[in-house]
Amino acid sequence: MKKALKVAAVLATAASFMLTGCSDPGAGSGTQNNGPATWPAANSDLKGTKLTIWAAQNSNKVPDSVVAGFEKLTGADVNVVTIPDPYEQGIQTKVATGDKPDLAFWQPTGSQLTALNATTNLQSLDGAPWIDSTKPALKDITGILDKTRYAALITTPAVEGVYYNKEVFEKAGITTAPKDWDSFIKLGRDLKAKGVTPFYEMGKDRWATQWWVHVQLADAAKDGLWDRVNTNKEKFTDPTIQGAINTYSGLIKEGLFNDDIKTATFEDQADALLAGKAAMAVQVNSFFTQLQSKTDTATLNKKIGFFPIAPSGNIGTFIPDQSNALVAFKTGDAKREAASRQLLSYWLGDGYADFVAKQSTISLQDGVKTPATVPDALLAVSDSLDSAVGSMQTKAIANPDLYIFLADMIQGTKTPEEVAKATQDQFAQLAKAQGAAGF
Amino acid sequence: MTAVMSPQDVSRVEDTSKARRHGGKRGGKNDHPLWFLIPALAVLVVFFFIPTLFNFIYAFTNWSSFKSAIGFTGLDNFITLFNSGTLLNALRVTLVYAVLVAIFQNLFGLVLALLLERDTRVNRAVRVAFFIPVIMSALAVGYIFQALLKPEGALNGILSFLTGNHVSIAWLGDTTWTIVVVALVHAWKWMGLSMLIYLAGLKTINDDVLEAARLDGASWWTTFREIRFPLLAPAVTFNVATALLGSMNGFDVVQATTEGGPGGSTELLNIFIFRTFGQGLFAQATTMSLVLFLAVAILAFPLIRMLRKREDVL
Incomplete structure (x- = not known):
């Protein structure tokens, strides 16, 4: 009995110690100064400064040419560390336990900047030297949270839209791409009548399911849908979003998608479109990147086209991803923080032309030319950015697992109503955790 | 987020209870001073007890990746979780999965042990072959099976060849049966361990007893049912407990094969926890892991007690 009491006493003491020490280890180590930072010249000497960049498995080669150029120019030592997938989860966990790099690839959307607790953990990039040289339409498209710039966009953000097989269209006698949602769906029905599978969806790999809902919400998003959702004035279960989910479900039930929608994967989808087994x-x-890994640019230019779609017309829905942007962390070491900013201004300044050429990607700056090796479809994607609106990830304060619930719907374990409810519940939970007003 | 009860823990529980039973004979000899425990205890406290305790504390807070401050919220996390229904569904899936794995793993292990009981050269080699999956990475096993079980995978290829028709069954795409398939994969990976323990159990059975049974004219089946299986009770205790409780903590095989799909039908609690943690809801994830801990504990004690009761025949 005495022994039990002793054990209880020890446990109680240990617990009280822990209760007092119960604070977030990721907090408070950064510099608290939020004022505009100084921007060192891109060629300032950085001998002896070590910088760490965290990158994902699909973005760890992106900085190669920039890092080499920067090291040569400044004498800094830049180390790119690959964080295994799932990348975002890995980084959030590391940052939450107090482990931070100098720079990291990061999805520059509001929801993902919030998930990283940007105000505490990230450097403000306001007043960065590259902003003026960026194309006007892309300047403030993303990377901004509560009026502060936290992310530097290095490549064109991804756009949700329709990739189609030009040869299938041609065979069916279609010469112009649909101009709005109704003609898009009518085209699907016409193709089906001709024995072609109009749409291809990857139900097993799940993540692309949400695009069908997002693109239907483009007009509503322009009209402030996500502002209302963010303040709990409108819900996923209200007619606008519920309607988009219902439409998607209806199209699947109508048989406009591939027969193997439940088991099809991302790779299957790319193969099917390339082979003309499905029209759109x-x-x-990243889907186009998958196509690029299967064939060359000439074939892609011949076979694959892109058009954006929304209920009212050809409006794209943009969704920047992790490989599109970088964030700079508050590490508490002023010298390294300045060096991080210097690296970014080199990347998007003197080093940008070389970067764009080596990556054969579309330039974000009028002063730097896009290389001729960029495929047509990607140029079409980039063109659509001028009028594009942000997706859920870009505009909403949290990013619920809508895609998983939609995939459940495809498998038949959730009704469209249950999808909306599950998404709303999770969104509310995340918003509440953030302390958002109205939740 | 610590593992709740690994096979080692269960064997530790068994060892200590055995030690208690024989304690009377060994006591008095003071050849192990208590302070010898300190190094091991220190490691255990720092890397197991304290994290487990933190697990309990954080479950009652609003710790997340969105804010630096951590505040106590009482039972808020528990109420939200139980109200949403997803937690209960994940618990149900976890239980079904664990029971399936326990049945399959023990059935396969026992059959293998009986088949490979004799110490011939061939049997030794085959035992090694069946033990290899145990030491393989669970994720690697999962990914290999995921490839084999695809609609266009090798298994359907073999079936197509044998039946002469094109077979394209989505083994991992059925909302009812996929959990059975994944449980089979899990059981396949661990059946070598069960086999080894059953083999060891079979070896401890006294030859005199078996000879007496033979002289009485008992058939193989009668001998097995009436003598050998009851005498295997300690091995059954260990195998059933480790398989059931170990698979309650299952994650790797399911993550690699289905990621909880199709339609959430294989979403074990650990996969749900992983997803919630990835959303930045650290406190909610911790709450779930506390619920899992409690579920395993509630299941473990009566189960081990019941299985040990069977050993009273010894």
Whole structure:
């Protein structure tokens, strides 16, 4: 009995110690100064300064040419560390436990900047030297949270839209791409009548399912839908978003999608579109990267086209991803923080032309030319950015697992109403955790 | 987020209870001073007890990746979780999965042990072959099976060849049966361990007893049912407990094969926890892991007690 009491006493003491020490280890180590930072010249000497960049498995080669150029110019030592997938989860966990790099690839959307607790953990990039040289339409498109710039966009953000097989269209006698949602769906029905599978969806890999809902919400998003959702004035279960989910469900039930929608994967989707087994797929840029890994630019230019779609017309829905942007962390070491800013201004300044050429990607700056090797479809994607609106991830304060719930709907374990409810519940939970007003 | 009860823990529980039973004979000899425990205890406290305790504390807070401050919220996390229904569904899936794995793993292990009981050269080699999956990475096993079980995978290829028709069954795409398939994969990976323990159990059975049974004219099946299986009770205790409680903590095989799909039908609690943690809701994830801990504990004690009761025949 005495022994039990002793054990209880020890446990109680230990617990009280822990209760007092119960604070977030990721907090408070950064510099608290939020004023505009100084921007060192891109060629300032940085001998002996070590910088760490965290990158994902699909973005760890992106900085190669920039890092080499920067190291040569300044004498800094830049180390790119690959964080294994799931990348975002890995980084959030590391940052929450107090482990921070100098720079990291990060999805520059409001929801993902919030998830990283940007105000505490990230450097403000306001007044950065590259902003003036960026194309006007892309300047403030993303990377901003509560009027502060936290992310530097290095490549064009991904756009959700329709990738189609030009040869299938041609065979069916279609010469112009649909101009709005109704003609888009009518085209699907016409193609089906001709024995072609109009749309291809990857139900097993799940993540692309949400694009079908997002693109239908483009007009509403322009009209402030996500502002209302963010303040709990409108819900996922209200007619606008519920309606988009219902439409998607209806199209699947109508048989406008591939027969193997439940088991099809991302790779299957790319193969099917390339082979002309299906006419169209609503997808983002990484889908095109997948196509590029299967064939060359000439074939892609011949076979694959892109058009944006929304209820009212050809409006794209943009969704920048992790490989599109970088954030700079508050590490508490003023010298390294300045060096991080210097690296970014080199990347988007003197080093940008070389970067764009080496990556054969579209330039974000009028002063730097896009290389001729960029495929047509990607140019079409980039063109659509001028009028594009942000997706849920870009505009909403939290990013619920809508895609998982939609995939459940495809498998038949959730009704469209249950999808909306599950999404709303999760969104409310996340918003509440952030301390958002109205939740 | 610590593992709740690994096979080692269960064997530790068994060892201590055994030690208690024989304690009377060994006591008095003071050849192990208590302070010898300190190094091991220190490691255990720092890396197991304290994290577990933190697990309990954070469950009652609003710790997340969005804010630096952590505040106590009482039972808020528990109420939200139980109200949403997803937690209960994940618990149900976890239980079904664990029971399936326990049945399959023990059935396969026992059959293998009986088949490979004799110490011939061939049997030794085959035992090694069946033990190899145990030491393989669970994720690697999962990914290999995921490839084999695809609609266009090798298994359907073999079936197509044998039946002469094109077979394209989505083994991992059925909302009812996929959990059975994944449980089979999990059981396949661990059946070598069960086999080893059953083999060891079979070896401890006294030859005299078996000879007496033979002289009485008992058939193989009668001998097995009436003598060998009851005498295997300690091995059954260990195998059933480790398989059931170990698979309650299952994650890797399911993550690699289905990621909780299709339609959430294989979403174990650990996968749900992983997803919630990834959303930045650290406190909610911790609450779930506390619920899992409690579920395993509630299940473990009566189960081990019941299985040990069977050993009273010894």
